[in-house]
Amino acid sequence: MKSKFTWLLIACIIVLWHGHADVNVSYAAEQQQAQHVLLVYDSLAVGSAKEGNVDALKRLLSSMGAEVTTVQLEQYAEGRLADYSHVIVMRNEANPIYESDKLLQDMEQYKGNYMHIGSSPPDQLKEALSLELKEEPSEGITLVLDRFSGTIALNHGDKLIASTANEVNTYGNIYSYKGDNASPYGAKLGRYAYMPFYNRGDMSEWAASFVIKDWLGVQRQGNVYVMLREVYPFSDLDKLRALSDQLYEAGIPFIVSTKPLFSNFDYPAAIRYAETLKYMQSRNGSILVDAPAVASTISADKSVLKQNMMSYIHFLAEHDIAPLGATAEMYWFADQYYTAEGLSFYDSAIMLPNEKVMSYLPTDTITAYSSSVYSIDVERWQQYASREKVIQSMPLDIALTINMLDDPALLEQQLAWLAESWTVYSDYKASNHRVVTDNDEITAEQGQLKVNGQTVVLQEAYASISSEHVYIEEQEASLEQLFTIQNKIFIVLIVIVLVIFSVLILIGYRMYRKKYRR
């Protein structure tokens, strides 16, 4: 009997252990330990075709959950490598004119993971990968990786991988227009990885994510989300609701990146906006808060950002809308002020490419978020991905963005493309997200939304809001009675005087007409 009981106890412990282990696995997959990456670059390549690739790489790394620190080669301080588990050296100059002895010395001692992008890979990497490079005479190439492909215009001095050791993992195939043998795009072996070039806005940007994923050791498969951008209180709200119906019927869950309001929450327009967002939420939409537009970094009152953001989150919460994270241009995440005052409430973020950098207190390190998603315009995505291919593996979470300010015809075409695509779109709220402010706590756990502990009931009913509203509270005015009486007296007096004047004009007209006619 005793032994039976012991076995039962062991069995229970095993069952409990398994249950507990399953939960841990799912959380661990989402909350992997952030890798600390040092990105050393020689030049921002301003004015060249490579301009913006440093920012693009930072965005890619951050979206993979890495904490990224950037430093220019000339600014590199001796001994820094030791602090990082991963180091990327990015060479944008075809013929490097500057070499950092400090970096070279540190590299000899460095035992962490090393990735080199661009020209002049160090000897140790070349040796480890048995890397041979070759000149590519034609400027136009096609890069094919997994189910993706895209054309790339090579820059002057860009080389391709000619050969590597057999045991090296290679990524993608590059075909030149001349039809020579294919070259791999990326190569990785052990702690070393190499990519011959990396450009912003072409297939190399996307292909690099496959190499980086393996190099960072990211295990989990990425999801594909659909995100609607540029949603404002003054957007066409009827159109937004119709669009959310369209997506719902097509079975596409979506994210709505909403521009925040900072005041006049009681106005009918604001309530109509909230009602629309609530409706979209009920149609499988996940609401995110977009960063407000920065008009000026000099004169604006910076002290109000935190309060403003919290008030908007509270406004949403009050209307049973669960904002699950933030969307912002890349520079917001690389700015101490914006991260502390405008983004500190969120554990989930979607990083958008920089459009106009308006930094206030820029920093060289981007903190990792437990959930970060990489955004790509649907227009660009259509260039890489084929509609009629099933994507086998996604290196990271991506949000395919649709800009609501775009031409309606283009919007329609993009929606149709997404709907017909064989891609399976994920529901953002199905993963875990948490937003905490001084007043509110909003969570998404396994698809369940909670606002301040209360489960959000998704209701499709849209309440139409009356336009009647007292916009300005009438102040209690002094001497109101006196003025009201006087007002009446004066009106009567003036009307009487006007009548008298009319009579006078009439008399004068008759009298003087006769007189002056003479």
Next chain:
Amino acid sequence: MTIADIMMLFSVISIWSLLLVNVVLIIAGYLYYIKNDKRAIPDIEGEAPFVSIMVPAHNEGKVIVQTVRSLLALDYPHDRYEIIVINDNSSDNSSELLAQLQHQYAGRQLTIINTDAVTGGKGKSNALNIGFQQSKGELIAIYDADNTPEKTALRYLVAEMMHDSSLGAVIGKFRTRNRDVNLLTRFINIETLSFQWMAQAGRWNLFKLCTIPGTNFVLRRSIIDAIGGWDTKAIAEDTEISFQIYRLGYRIKFQPKSVTWEQEPQSLRVWFKQRTRWAKGNIYVIVKNIPLLFDRSAKRVRFDILYFLSIYFLLLTSLIMSDAILIMNALGYVETTIAGFSSFLWLLAIVLFIVGTFVSLVTEKGEMRFSNLWIIMLMYITYCQLWMIVAAYGLYNYIKDIVFKREVKWYKTERF
């Protein structure tokens, strides 16, 4: 209630009170015009009194010849009036032109007094004192150097004077000779007809009071003798002398049938200078005569002093104060809780202004036109607002003159 509220209340009461006073004056003036039109001008019984017409002039070469010619052509017995032109320290060719005229009309009683910087050049009052010393008439008439009086102008004035011994002076009208030149002269034409003459007519009808307008008037020699001549410090010598006439127990009558045509400023700059000078002059006279408010012997003057005080101080400060409070309130510097009148009432007040001004025009030949309605509307938003600046600038200049003890000089209206 805040301090701003109290100031606003004060402004509102002042503005509305003055508006009502103006309405009453227009109605009374209009009735007087109708009554006067029906009434025949009395005849001068017996021999016409001898009149000395004085014309002070300072660099008036462009207009003086026409003025003197029209004065010589008056339908008053030629042997019963003399013309004295005081060509005061002029640097233009006025003296030559006047000498030619004198030669041309050798048989007429035309006296030319040429002064220089030592003997003259100290302003209109001083010039009038110089002319007065050489005058012989029991009545003194004064015309500005840019006037073209109608033939009957002097006769009407003298007839009224001889008909009523209680009159110290009789004033006529001046009209705008160049009214059709531009918008500014049209504004001035309407302004003189409405705010000058209709108001004068109203004051005469209600209180038997008028203010000498500076030109086209006659007054008794005995009055000038009694007050010791014109105050050389006063630029608005007309207002000053009006007060003196009241104090001597006389009245001043307005006879709108006596008309002279005057050249008015055609540019904003000249208009601004002229009006600032008038404003400053009137302020001088008001301040000087404030004690009369408490003087029993000056009962008649009280209304005029109060009237001028209201316009130059009360209305001016009220308008500036209410405008300043409105602007500061809009900018968020001042908070007012005071209730206001309805927008409808303010709209009615503007309509009242437009109709009231138009009423004044009905009595004049060729002025009852729809185009004048539009000009009045335009006048409300432009000319009337400029008046506030003029009055404020006049006050500022007056204070500056007191502080720096500046002397009064000829500051004549520029001719074109």
